[in-house]
Amino acid sequence: MTSNGILRLSHADVRVPDLQLATAYYAEVVGLIVTRTDANRTFLKGWDEHQHHSLILTEAPTYGLNSMAFKVSEFGELDRLAERIEGFGITTERFEPGDLNPASGSVVRFLSPSGHTIDLEHGQRQVGNGLTLINPPPAPIDLKGMHPPRLDHIFLLCEDVDGTTAFFKDVLEFRLTEQVVADDGHQLTTFLERTHTPHDIAFLTGPDGGFHHLAYWVDEWNDLRTAADTCAY
Numbered sequence: 001m002t003s004n005g006i007l008r009l010s011h012a013d014v015r016v017p018d019l020q021l022a023t024a025y026y027a028e029v030v031g032l033i034v035t036r037t038d039a040n041r042t043f044l045k046g047w048d049e050h051q052h053h054s055l056i057l058t059e060a061p062t063y064g065l066n067s068m069a070f071k072v073s074e075f076g077e078l079d080r081l082a083e084r085i086e087g088f089g090i091t092t093e094r095f096e097p098g099d100l101n102p103a104s105g106s107v108v109r110f111l112s113p114s115g116h117t118i119d120l121e122h123g124q125r126q127v128g129n130g131l132t133l134i135n136p137p138p139a140p141i142d143l144k145g146m147h148p149p150r151l152d153h154i155f156l157l158c159e160d161v162d163g164t165t166a167f168f169k170d171v172l173e174f175r176l177t178e179q180v181v182a183d184d185g186h187q188l189t190t191f192l193e194r195t196h197t198p199h200d201i202a203f204l205t206g207p208d209g210g211f212h213h214l215a216y217w218v219d220e221w222n223d224l225r226t227a228a229d230t231c232a233y
Contacts, residue, residue: 004073005081005173008195009151010121011053012068012214015060022057029230030216031145035127036102043103045127046216047140048149052103052125055151055214065211067109068154069119070172070194075106081120082108084171097123113167114158115208146227148216155202157210164203165190174201 016022023042026032032044035052043053051071058066072078082092085108095107105123112118130140139147158164165187168174174192177199182188191199204212218224 005077006070006120006194007073008071009154009200010051010069010071010119010124011055011151012154013056013058013066014211014214015062015064015066016057017059017061017063019057019059026055026057027144029145031143031147032216033130041101043101046148046150047143048129049151050126050128052127056101063211065116065156065209067117067119069107069121070200071124072120072122075122078106078108078120078122081172085110088167088171112164113160114156114164114203115210116156116158146216146218146223146230148218148223148227150217152197152215152217153200153202154214155204155212157204157206157208157212159205159208161187161190161203161205165192168192168201 019040019042023034023037026042026044027034031047032055033047034042034044036043040059042057044055044057045051045053056066060066072081082094085092090110090112093109095104095109097105100107100119103125105121105125108120110118131137139149165176165179169176169192174194176190177193178191179187180189189202189204191202193200206212218227
């Protein structure tokens with residue numbers, strides 16, 4: 001029986017120097033839903049996401065990525081994947097539900113060859129999408145801004161795209177969907193997936209631990225045009 005392993009991208013923890021301003025932008029302009037605020041963190045999600053958060057904004061002196069997480073199908077998969085990671089020579093760290101934040105599940109954390117802190121998480125708290133079970137509307141009626149329904153992918157930078165791509169394929173069981181290869185055969189950019197979409201994560205040649213962008217999904221072209229008009233406004 002084939003194991004499910006990693007299901008999809010779960011969330012990202014992004015550093016922002018001005019938490020109040022960033023929270024206002026992501027809640028009022030992007031239109032994400034705030035699910036919790038702490039002294040130095042804001043938790044947000046797309047309106048159709050059932051889990052507690054897909055974005056954490058953490059106040060810090062500089063912009064950047066603290067960590068990112070993938071959702072794991074079953075609790076037992078955390079042990080299996082941790083064994084594969086440690087077999088590659090990378091140390092893992094375990095966290096119990098609630099250790100990392102009030103909504104976090106069981107987590108395996110490690111530092112990937114790309115220099116990024118990555119969490120494999122099972123059991124993040126579920127809060128629902130706010131729609132009724134009987135005769136629900138197409139979407140909540142009080143949405144703001146661009147209001148994307150869900151998280152889609154993340155784009156990162158690293159020095160060794162070849163080695164990082166091999167780790168994600170051979171250890172974490174991702175599939176390569178597209179690549180840009182230099183004349184000497186080295187991979188300059190790679191796109192990898194676990195959800196049979198164009199990509200869940202991509203790596204571009206650059207400094208280790210670099211953060212390029214985080215993307216949310218919209219359903220159609222008109223939503224994209226509305227998002228562009230919202231930015232212009």
